[in-house]
Amino acid sequence: MPEHVAIIMDGNGRWAQQRGKARHAGHRAGVETVRRVIETCGQQGVRVLTLFAFSSENWQRPKTEVKMLMELFFTALNREVRRMKKRNVRLRIIGDISAFSDKLQKLIIESEKTTADNDCLLLQVAANYGGRWD
Ligand code: FPP
Numbered sequence: 542m543p544e545h546v547a548i549i550m551d552g553n554g555r556w557a558q559q560r561g562k563a564r565h566a567g568h569r570a571g572v573e574t575v576r577r578v579i580e581t582c583g584q585q586g587v588r589v590l591t592l593f594a595f596s597s598e599n600w601q602r603p604k605t606e607v608k609m610l611m612e613l614f615f616t617a618l619n620r621e622v623r624r625m626k627k628r629n630v631r632l633r634i635i636g637d638i639s640a641f642s643d644k645l646q647k648l649i650i651e652s653e654k655t656t657a658d659n660d661c662l663l664l665q666v667a668a669n670y671g672g673r674w675d
C-alpha cells in the first residue's frame with residue numbers, strides 16, 4: 542500500500558457534461574467522491590492523502606463558479622469535520638488561505654485545530670496553491 546496518495550481533482554466539468562448536467566453538479570459529485578476516497582484510504586492504511594483541489598489559476602474561472610466552489614468548500618468542511626474526528630483523520634490545508642473569506646479561514650483554522658491530534662490518516666487539501674507559490 543502506498544504511504545502517500547495524491548490526487549489532482551480534475552474532470553468535474555467533463556463528468557457533468559457527459560451526463561447533461563451543469564458544472565456545479567460535477568463539483569458536488571467530486572466532493573462525494575472525495576468522501577469515499579478518504580474512507581477507503583483510512584481503511585486501507587494509506588497514511589497521507591493529498592488532494593489538489595483549487596489552484597491559484599482557478600480564481601480566473603467565472604465569478605459564479607468560484608463563488609460556488611467556495612461555498613462548497615465551506616459546507617463540505619463544516620459537515621465533514623465531525624466525520625474526520627470519528628475516523629481519526631487529521632486535516633491540513635496547504636496553500637495560501639489568506640485569499641479566502643474570513644469565515645472560511647476561521648473554519649479552516651478551527652478544523653485543523655480540532656483534528657490536530659488525529660493520526661490514522663493525514664488529509665492535506667491543497668487550496669489556492671500554485672507552482673510559483675510552492
Ligand atoms: C477541476 O475540475 C476541479 C476544480 C477546479 C475544483 C475541485 C474542488 C472542489 C469540488 C471542492 C472545493 C474545494 C475548494 C478548496 C474550493 P474541472 O472543473 O477543471 O473539470 P474539467 O477539467 O472537466 O472542466
